[in-house]
Amino acid sequence: MNAKTYVGQSVPKLDAREKATGQAIYAADLNLPGMLYGKIVRCRDFAHAKVLKLDLSEAAQVPGVVKVLGPKDVTQKRYNSGVLDLMVSEGLGEVLGDIEDQHIFTDYVRHQGDAICGIIAESEEIAEIAAQKVKVFYEALPVYLTAEDSSRPDAIQFDERKPGNRAFQLPEQMFPGNAYGWGDVDAEMAKADMVFEETFTLPKVKQCQMETHSYVAMYDQTGRLNCWTSTQMPKCVQPKLARLFDLPISRVNLVSTTIGGGFGVRLGMICEPETCAMAMAVPGRPVKVQLTREEDWLASESRHPGKYWIKLGVKMDGTPVALDARFMASTGAYFTHASGVPFTTGSWLTGMYKYGAVRYKGEAYFTNQAPSGAFRGYGNPQTNFALEQIVDRACNALNIDPVEWRKKWHKGTGDDGWCIGVPFSSCALDECLDRGAKAIGWNEKRAKYANQTGVKRRGVGVSVMNHTSGAMPMLLEHTTCTVKMNEDGSVVLMISCSDMGQGSHTVLKQIAADALGMPMDEIHILNNMDASGFDIGSHASRTTYVGGGAVIKACEDVKRQLIERASIRLGVDKEDLEFKERQVVARSDASKKLSVKEICHSGVYNFTNPANGETNGVPGQIQGYASHFPSHNSPPFGACFAEVEVDTETGEVKVLELVIAHDIGRAINPMAVEGQLEGGAHQALGMILTEETCYNDAGLCRNNSFTDYKMLGPVDMPRITTILVEQPDPIAPMGIKSVGEAGPVNPVGATANAISHALGIMFTEAPITPERVLKALNQ
């Protein structure tokens, strides 16, 4: 097979067959010999309380109960279920102020669903019966559900290290005034002809991955802690568990099971600590923990809700002289991503437009809600909702076309990137805007839908975005890859990047197959956390960009070794040798050649001469290796156009069409890229139209089910047109840029702007429910 035959092709996902036949193994599908069942007993009735007394005696006596564990029966070490503390340098970590504030089982309840104790039993049913018999006596404490509430001076302090319940603000040492940006915002704002100011309210949106969190753990007879989990970050969870249970990493065997959806919720640990603690209590026996959907909702993280204040000053010609913004996020009960998300949220704002001056403040406060954490987009959907709407408000007031304004003022190649100081390496946003506008019929519809008066009113809206490919320079950015050449020339590709369903393993294999000029079906991808090396996980839209870069480098290392060996065996200069159809051939004399198989075979099957003890030729199995630290993050841009119809009698918003144009650089697998944009659109439309986790005054969740928390169904989803704009990035491996995290961003702003176009009303609170539409229409 010729080289370069897989990249650019819509190869079906490698694991699609096993998933479509039901043979893929998710953690809950595991049935190990002697397996026990663990049940985490959670506080259901309070969002903020002290445990005065915990009585486990009755539960322990239920026949079939093996062990009950209270807070004192497990390690007293605290942890942070997020992983940012692992991925920043020590100095930066100290400045950012990440803290370890979670216990495996707690006697201080900070949100409904906090874990109180664990029950290990012979069956799930028995564990559940015993859980009902646990008696907990609580002292209720005042409940704080917003940053405004918890930051009041008389509020109870959640953690002595964080006065005022402020978990995070941009550190003064790094950013004087606790803000980043450029220019003198106050001076520039004073020069504006018009100023637009608004406070937007962001909802607490749930990832709603279809597989509820499930685990099996076993502390085996060799003293190893084994944990089967569908985490997105196996190589970060492994050291986290090692630290928590005082074990060397080599004694923590982390087994990645098929991931039934991630979207950020599996970034770091969730119930691995509880499950492993239970397993440590019953050495030699596996313990399975499977969360119910309700538990999953209460116990795992969500997107950060909060207030996003924004102020934009413009000249009459549209020049954005200054932008001032502040995001006050709620981190919920624990620290988790309190530094990461509020820090990054502003990056997407500073990365977007050429303001004369800009200032962003990001903060996070503790509240008595379930912890907030990572959710695909990492602050970008929040910024998109606020920024894109305030820009449209200015455009409308100035009578400037929103597409033209964006084309004029967006940042591009060479401009300071989303991380100030790291310039954008390429930008295809103009082409995204042009092709998207044409596909939706922007000019015609924009004019046609102006000033409607009927019951059903239509509108079109636009939004743009920028994002990152990889975690550099915010976090450690590192992936290793080993390419082991078998003696028949087939390959084992060892890499720790997870495939969350987006198809990253397929894509990495496509890249490897082309790099080595061989068929994909002779490559096996091995995702074994003992065998494969370090990687920071599947997040930050990094797997193709960084993982792909590591694969290419490791394959280059293989080719270098093959050429070196061929050079010795053929007696030809290395410079004269080239790769051709799985052979190493001399350019000067095509008869001088060796197949890859031959080189690999003779390296392995190499017999020592008993007479002189010497090997024959060039011995040794070939393994290519790369420890890849990318030097950049090749940010992608994107444009989205939405057309909506609003029923002014019922308040219902129907999205009729979405056109999503994405600056992909180069699509390794176009079908997979489309899938990321279409699936991301589902999450974005949910955030803007229907999705929000709600709490009552006592802090108890009102909608922890798919009936009460409404996601859009197949009937509600619009027609989606995806446009992949391929202008290869000059510095990226193969010109590629990311797509995964971009998915749920742009349709947020585009839909909000389309609704505003239809009704002439800007909505500052998401989701834009029928109730809110009717309320606004009646005002």
Add this chain to the structure above:
Amino acid sequence: MKTKMITLCVNGKDHRFEVPVNRTLLQALRDDLKLTETKYGCGTGECGGCTVLMDGKDSVCSCLTLAVEAEGRHITTVGGMTHEGELHPIQIAFIEEGAVQCGYCTPGMIMKTASILANNPNPTEEEIRKGLDGNICRCTGYEKIVQAVRRASVMMDTAQTRKVGGMRA
């Protein structure tokens, strides 16, 4: 809990075992028969992840069906869709159209599709979307799933493929 001896016919094979009368069909499949291809997503009939086919035609949420109720019915799970190692056209369409991402909803989606097409071999796009409503996918935005159902209907129409649903001889 009172128990009952039942015979469950799953993918054309009879299984005789004792179950508590409150055991759901989903638990019986996953825990008693170790047929884990049918997934738990919510346990309350809201997500469709546990969808199985009954008597080759009706889709049911196995989490809302008691095992004792399923006695005497032919139950098909996604594990029963392949025939002698050959994929069913619905499975082929899901794989090739990119309708499978994380795959957790896929077994239920495929069984729901089998039911849609058993009742209406040539559905319109609107009928497909209405038919799939109740089965949640968080990865695809449904776009490629709808395409896959459409393609499966064409493939099955042209191939005059065998019926599904444990009805094979």
